[in-house]
Amino acid sequence: MRLPALKAHGSKYDRGHCIVLGGPVASTGAARLAARAALRIGAGLVSVACDPSSLIVYATALEAVMTKPVKDEAAFAVLIGDPRVTSLIMGPAAGVNERTQALVLAALKAGKACVLDADALTVFRDDPAELFQAIRSPVLLTPHEGEFTRLFGPIGNRETAAQNAAQTSGAVVLLKGRDTVIAAPDGRLVINRDAPPTLATAGSGDVLAGFAGGLMAQGMPVFEAACAATWLHAECARRFGPGLISEDLSEILPKVLADLRSR
Numbered sequence: 001m002r003l004p005a006l007k008a009h010g011s012k013y014d015r016g017h018c019i020v021l022g023g024p025v026a027s028t029g030a031a032r033l034a035a036r037a038a039l040r041i042g043a044g045l046v047s048v049a050c051d052p053s054s055l056i057v058y059a060t061a062l063e064a065v066m067t068k069p070v071k072d073e074a075a076f077a078v079l080i081g082d083p084r085v086t087s088l089i090m091g092p093a094a095g096v097n098e099r100t101q102a103l104v105l106a107a108l109k110a111g112k113a114c115v116l117d118a119d120a121l122t123v124f125r126d127d128p129a130e131l132f133q134a135i136r137s138p139v140l141l142t143p144h145e146g147e148f149t150r151l152f153g154p155i156g157n158r159e160t161a162a163q164n165a166a167q168t169s170g171a172v173v174l175l176k177g178r179d180t181v182i183a184a185p186d187g188r189l190v191i192n193r194d195a196p197p198t199l200a201t202a203g204s205g206d207v208l209a210g211f212a213g214g215l216m217a218q219g220m221p222v223f224e225a226a227c228a229a230t231w232l233h234a235e236c237a238r239r240f241g242p243g244l245i246s247e248d249l250s251e252i253l254p255k256v257l258a259d260l261r262s263r
Contacts, residue, residue, distance in 0.1 A: 037210025091120030
């Protein structure tokens with residue numbers, strides 16, 4: 001696993017800027033977990049793009065993560081049009097609504113590297129082809145089995161299903177579960193086996209999306225970022241042990257990274 005290297009004379013902009021789509025005022029936790037994870041794994045800047053109505057929650061709950069109030073699709077397009085924005089994470093508690101759908105399509109149209117999770121997948125359940133046809137940039141889809149089924153149909157063999165989904169969508173597909181399957185449209189396939197059962201906790205998937213999006217922000221290719229994020233996610237849980245909650249994953253990550261870099 002070749003993680004992004006730090007430059008002795010680099011700046012935060014050399015490490016990329018990740019934008020996380022924030023959810024409504026009553027559902028801000030998922031985006032905050034993803035944003036903190038992206039920052040912990042090395043993205044130079046992370047911002048939460050949120051509706052002005054939920055700004056106060058994000059602004060008071062986040063410190064190093066910045067907030068960007070975004071009223072509509074036009075404002076969002078301006079925000080992500082900045083060439084220094086290098087990845088987006090969209091979906092964690094974003095809301096299954098027209099706003100989420102429109103912003104996902106705007107991000108794909110802008111050609112940005114994207115992690116699409118949770119609501120950013122479910123919002124296309126009535127017309128998955130609309131999503132697949134819009135995928136042209138580097139994209140990672142991170143469904144659990146329910147979200148996968150809404151887009152791609154029933155799962156028989158998990159490996160075959162993930163491979164077919166990657167080819168159908170044109171994106172790297174990370175099918176979450178005890179044995180997480182990561183498939184690329186070019187046929188590459190990796191299975192991460194035996195993740196600790198402590199990862200079955202609320203918000204764990206949001207942190208995984210943050211790890212992947214943070215690596216992609218630094219220029220790591222999507223398939224490699226998905227594989228690295230999945231391994232790091234499981235290793236953080238193994239290190240922490242019993243009593244794990246999702247917030248702990250980002251906090252123990254620096255020790256895991258330090259051990260990797262010392263080898």
